[in-house]
Amino acid sequence: FNVSRVETTPFGDQKPGTSGLRKKVKVFKQPNYLQNFVQSTFNALTPQNVRGATLVVSGDGRYFSKDAIQHEKVSFSDHLDHPIKHLSYKINLLPSYQACRQLSRVWELLSSSFLLHLPFSGRIRQLHAARIRSRSPLIVWPLLSEKYLRSLPCFLSLHSAVLLLLFVFLGGVIITKMAAGNGLRRVWVGQNGLLSTPAVSAVIRERVGVDVSNRLVFGSKATGAFILTASHNPGGPNEDFGIKYNMENGGPAPEGITDKIYENTKTIKEYLTADLPDVYPSSLPSYVDITTIGVTSFSGSEGQFDVEVFDSASDYIKLMKSIFDFESIRKLLSSPKFTFCYDALHGVAGAYAKRIFVEELGAQESSLLNCVPKEDFGGGHPDPNLTYAKELVARMGLGKSNSEVEPPEFGAAADGDADRNMVLGKRFFVTPSDSVAIIAANAVEAIPYFSAGLKGVARSMPTSAALDVVAKSLNLKFFEVPTGWKFFGNLMDAGLCSVCGEESFGTGSDHIREKDGIWAVLAWLSILAYKNRENLGGGKLVTVEDIVRNHWASYGRHYYTRYDYENVDAGAAKELMACLVKLQSSLTEVNEIVSGIQSDVSKVVHADEFEYKDPVDGSISKHQGIRYLFEDGSRLVFRLSGTGSEGATIRLYIEQYEKDPSKTGRDSQDALAPLVAVALGLSKMQEFTGRSAPTVIT
């Protein structure tokens, strides 16, 4: 292959947020938008992490992922894309993507105006859908399409002119070609471009790879990864796409790197790319088919470049087996006493759920909900919480379901990229803040990986202090970090932290450097298996609810809720935050307002903007959320989300500690109502945002 330098101009909006760059697909589809970000990232890394390096490229499979990894689809319509591509190769014209960007616009106009209304477009769509459903090898498609096209001379004659112009931009490839262009040695791609975020983290750290002769090679590592996901944000042509870079420790790039990336995006002038052949058609001698496991090698002027497609799940499963006692979980899952349900919300967790829960652990297939990964998550919002995981919530007997069928004993859901988890018991919700505390409290007994003890525990600032109480009582090192998983990585690399979590349904450990949704489910199943080790034959099952209530009885309960005001006006959100910061300068004034709203809450004794000094590298992160701390341990926290793609999202976190075991059984919204009123009044939420209620309550 040959490498070329392509001129480009900067975009002003490529600042990575809490977890990478997330934007509407439309934004990512702008010419050079993704290329600029990828090149800016390569430029922010040390040369040894680029030249000769091994890069993982995969994601949650959302719309636009395949384009990003491998080829750039003609954007006007999927069903016409493939036959046309085939044709362009048939006529043997080499694609040259750059030259004809503008023509794509013309084509889009033309096609949307009349081509899509031709009577046969429906038929092509059907064929295409059938191909996807049957997962037939790609080779079948060109045959189908060729036959089809031959039978449609009108198609050709009508559009031959446009076609001739079209194939010049058919060969666009983004990340893989840019990796070759930047002198990387190889790219690893999960089959079909699918890898969960935790699986990416795992394979960066260690993979059982294969060499060119398909021999297993143990212990290969990658230097980094591009993870293609917008996580819990919806997917599809009108929804979100995202990309983030993870480092060689398997964790998200630290702020030092993401700041550098952002600086580079503001000045970028060119990017490097190689003219590798495209996926289609499969009849070309060398192409990369990301649906098939194997290695494809290319030789360039500076050496060889490989694209290796590997099974998305096997490395991850191997890792899970080294952490948990699968045999004891299997006993639990196969016991008739224990019923189970897992909802992948059509995210990438589906690619793991059947293999792990059904094939490895013996759960019934009917216990899997929405476990087929979809580009648009079936039109849903792949966010595992009580609002968006509706089907699971109903099945678990929470919400307004008809309760004729007995709900399962255990239910869990994942987000789009499978790093989040929601854990539910029968008619019972486990808050993520409690979940991490309970896992920490039980890990040593129930999970073999931790049998030698925990090195320490950590939580993000807005997460409730339930974990703090466990840390204190078990005499564990404890850390409070800003929101976002990147802050846990340094602690783990330094051997300071084993288990950590966030209130936002993220839980994980130092087995990798990302939160891990399936790990959390296996951790809970391990705890249940351990607590029930003598009950499965006879005796009463210890349920999820029992475990949580017992935990509250020994450690006290942190009533907790989060209010999200999604997609509010960005200016208004900023003003609201600025007012809260200003208010902090006078606690007297704050307490006057508080007691005016609610006379029976305790006093605010401290207020600040959270700032974090990393104990390992000394780096400082400022403006990480506004805190109001009360005398009795209650907290109000206000933050702006860093993962949205439109407007601003205000998050309000409300927490109250109850030590008295006779008072830990209240409904949390009731218990927190006075503090909620204070928070809304203090922030003048409705006044600033015009919203009388949040979009999501968790």
Ligand code: VG1
């Ligand atoms: C949110 C959560 C945060 C989480 C982040 C990424 O960030 O609050 O705890 O780490 O999403 O999760 P923000 O800035 O919107 O509050 V994931 O599953 O989206 O990668």
Ligand code: CO
């Ligand atoms: Co996620």
